[in-house]
Amino acid sequence: MRNITQTTVRFSEVDSMQVVWHGEYVRYFEDGREAFGRQFTGIGYLDFYAEGYTAPIVDLQLQCISPLRLNDQVLIETRYIDTPAAKLCFEYIITRQSDSALIAKGSSVQVFIDSDGNMCLNNPEFFQNWKRKWLEKQK
Secondary structure (H helix, E strand, O other): OEEEEEEEOOHHHEOOOOEEOOOHHHHHHHHHHHHHHHHOOOOOHHHHHHOOEEOOEEEEEEEEOOOOEOOOEEEEEEEEEOOOOOEEEEEEEEEEOOOOOEEEEEEEEEEOEEOOOOEOOOOOHHHHHHHHHHHHHHO
16 A cells, blocks of 8 residues: 655755755655555544554654755655554655656654553554455455
């Protein structure tokens, strides 16, 4: 399962060398996760919250390969990686739209935290239902 979303490099995202500051790629990953959640409804941040959970990032990997500059059109590909564990795993590929250059890639892992602040060792019921709904459609 994947989502591709587009953004444009804004002035506030570039550093004094006129290239995107490395920390902005983490924001692009989040933009990708949010777009993924809108496309595959049921696992957006407000969905977690409505079910009594949060899902903080516990692992984040980023590899910067080529720079982006002001006004570059950017494609963010976000891929859901299925796992039986009680966590959300995503991989990201960021490319420049004009020449399809690979800009950055990475991954993230989120865990489920219940309303009492405890990490869940089993998938919450709402997430199990989401997986059944969307993963069955992919087969």
